[in-house]
Amino acid sequence: MAYTERQNPAFYAVIALLVFMSVGPVILMFANSFKLDVDIISGTGGLLFLPTIQNYEKALCDVLWYEPNHVDFCSLKFGGAFINSLIIALISTVLTLVIGCMAAYALVRFRFMGRDTVSLSTLMVRMVPPAVLLVPVFGLWNNEFCLDRDGLIGGAIRDVFGGRGDVCLAGTHSGIILIYVAMNLPFVIWILQSFIVQVPRSLEEAARVDGAGPFQVFFKVVLPLIKPGLAAAAIFTFRIAWNEYLLASALSDRNTKTVPILIVNNMSEFNVEWGVIMATGMLLAIPPIIFTLLASRQIITGMTAGAVKG
């Protein structure tokens, strides 16, 4: 209403420039991931080149059903890492949502704690850098949170899965999932709380009059109504779990490596294979890019709820 007059073409130029600046590096990486290393280093062609999927074949060599003839030794176990990342990110997202949803519901409906307490603790957790958790989590997951291998449960696990030493959280998927769930819970509770507040109480009371128990009310009445909030929370949790490097690198072992760890390890080598590295980077970036394109509205909701609502 305020500015319905035709816009100056200069604005469109500014916008085009901004879009170019924010998306340019991603497109550059995308283009380079289809180039051979020789082409990247010699810099021929720019955007005009013959695309090749060799980099992707090399990155995914451990899950391909055929053997590409240019790969003589499959050194990069990207496929396995990708599956680890997927398991960890998906399970931790689902757990965080379920647990966070229940807690948020209790906080709102049973007036359990003040809103202040929740926002304060959300902020407190947001302020803790993952690097700060590195030392204690490393120590705890390797020592304190272990089951003695001679003990009842620990012994049983050792008999089933084999291996030596005590049964520890470190090196397992569940160890990494546990810390991600804990890290993301406050934010999820906070976001969902602001959505649950908007669910009319009368709706729940009507369900209760019809004989629904508290759990039924929660799952059949409240959950369907806060879907947008759930989507926002899910994307944020998934993004953190999917992208996180530091804690995963401290807690994982050879078999539970996630994709970010793989990329960092390959970047620190003396001779960086740019093509392959960019292909792995692209594969890691694809899920967040898809989310962004599909659900940018929810993401923006989640982001603004974080600051504007205080």
Add this chain to the structure above:
Amino acid sequence: MRIAMANRMTPYMFMAPAAVIMAIALLYPLGYMVWGSFRDWNPSQSIGEAEFVGLKNYIFLWSDPNFHESLGVTLRFAFFVVSIEMVLGVGLALLLDRDIRGMSVLRTMFILPMMIAPVVVGLMWRYMYHPTIGTFNRFLESIGLPKVDWLGDYALTSIIIADIWQWTPFIFILSLAALQSLPRSALEAARIDGATPWQQIIHIKLPLMMPVLIVTGLLRLIDAFKVLEVILVMTNGGPGLSTEILALRISRTATEFRELGVAAAMSNYLLILLLLLTVAMFAFTRWQEARAAKLRMVVEDDD
């Protein structure tokens, strides 16, 4: 009777999983870290075997030039990143707060950098900064300018630029949301009174946006202290210690130098710093709300 009991237990049952997980995986580790920071502790020991050394780790850090360097780098990084991003983000929001077709597409494109893994962001920028094959130096070469050693001589500037690329959109989107929720009546009145666009911005839009802007800035500041992966991939703290921010130094002290006690003490210093920031932010929002409530009361009394 049993139903009443069950009803009374319901909130606890709903809360229990979240409370247990956060106690085990957040509160306990933080307490454990404080405890560990008083010990001479290396990764092969359990914390019970580590020798208790009192405040030695803290005093050591207090006079450790490397720690000072790292703290300085962190503060400089956070200061420049937040101030430049605030100016750019708010400026862009003011500029683009119009009915432009395709605004939602623009916003979607803008949040892309934030969603991509920091590791990948570091990877992209490390390539673009590469001394010989990187995009920037190729460009400089093609227009006949001398090459720049981005990640060498200008390492800190380069990582600041990368962070600005990634996070300016965050401030842009938040300030755009704030801008679009401003009361239309105030802007309308100003326009009728003949305020120029600049006057509208300085006297009406910015003051009204201020609460959101301050919260946004503080959130960004807190996050700026957490940046690690981008820098790890781009420079790994080098050359020398010129880009080794505290978070990176903590992780290196723990994993490379194997001094968990010192790393824990360093983590505590960082936490105290961030705690002060957070408390300031929380106090500010509460104060803001109280003031708004008081204003509303005054207005209602007048009616």
